[in-house]
Amino acid sequence: MDRKERIKAILKGKNIIIFGPPGSGKGARSEELKDVCLVHVASGIALRTKVRDDPDSVLTHRALSFMKRGALVPDDIVVPIILEYLQKPQCIKNGYVLDGFPRTKTQCDILLSETNIDLVLYLVVPRDFLFFGVIGCNRLSCVSCGSGYSDFDPPKNAGVCDNCGGNLEKRVDDTAATIENRLKLYEEQTMSFFPDLEKKGIVKRLPITVKNEEEIEDKYLKKLGGEVYWIKDNGGKVRMLNKEGMKRRLYAVLEEYFQ
Numbered sequence: 001m002d003r004k005e006r007i008k009a010i011l012k013g014k015n016i017i018i019f020g021p022p023g024s025g026k027g028a029r030s031e032e033l034k035d036v037c038l039v040h041v042a043s044g045i046a047l048r049t050k051v052r053d054d055p056d057s058v059l060t061h062r063a064l065s066f067m068k069r070g071a072l073v074p075d076d077i078v079v080p081i082i083l084e085y086l087q088k089p090q091c092i093k094n095g096y097v098l099d100g101f102p103r104t105k106t107q108c109d110i111l112l113s114e115t116n117i118d119l120v121l122y123l124v125v126p127r128d129f130l131f132f133g134v135i136g137c138n139r140l141s142c143v144s145c146g147s148g149y150s151d152f153d154p155p156k157n158a159g160v161c162d163n164c165g166g167n168l169e170k171r172v173d174d175t176a177a178t179i180e181n182r183l184k185l186y187e188e189q190t191m192s193f194f195p196d197l198e199k200k201g202i203v204k205r206l207p208i209t210v211k212n213e214e215e216i217e218d219k220y221l222k223k224l225g226g227e228v229y230w231i232k233d234n235g236g237k238v239r240m241l242n243k244e245g246m247k248r249r250l251y252a253v254l255e256e257y258f259q
């Protein structure tokens with residue numbers, strides 16, 4: 001059995017939360033887990049599915065009243081919609097990866113009481129990189145399917161989505177001020193419930209950086225302009241993994257955790 005098949009077998013029916021600050025690569029890691037057969041669940045996906053499949057329900061009408069004016073859908077609407085999505089047969093059979101949920105203590109409490117979470121993967125990313133990773137590298141997203149791209153992970157053809165051929169647009173909310181605000185909010189909210197997850201012993205850390213003394217093949221390190229990308233960390237300068245390197249680390253952590 002090759003490695004990918006082994007990971008598929010290990011993950012079948014498992015429920016995972018991908019957790020980390022804005023700009024830490026939750027979407028990319030979720031796609032890698034989707035690639036090994038977990039269902040990718042984000043609040044946007046659950047909301048759009050509900051609107052499409054159940055257009056006449058009270059929850060749909062309430063959700064739409066917020067979505068239509070671009071406002072954040074409040075907890076009392078979005079939480080039941082996500083929980084309902086998690087009860088779908090494909091989620092129960094294959095397992096799922098929750099991306100960007102829970103965000104608040106209320107959401108976390110409800111999720112832990114209503115579902116069985118096997119693992120929380122915490123993406124550890126130096127703060128310096130979060131700014132560069134969001135504003136310094138031209139983040140783009142697909143208007144049709146929502147896939148994300150940047151200078152680090154560019155599309156094969158400029159302006160065109162690899163996934164679906166849709167148009168790519170610059171993410172309008174990516175400015176230094178909005179990122180600072182998003183990070184502050186994230187840090188406050190996280191402190192209110194992350195310790196609960198840690199106490200359950202289900203949190204595993206997945207750093208995007210490589211310590212200087214750690215031997216890693218050059219091809220697995222992120223390159224920008226032909227140079228290995230270095231970022232500042234508390235401990236000094238560290239190298240950063242590329243997409244392939246992150247995938248290898250992700251698989252290794254999953255194998256170790258679930259064996």
Ligand SMILES: [Zn+2]
Nearest residue numbers: 142145161164
């Ligand atoms: Zn697309």
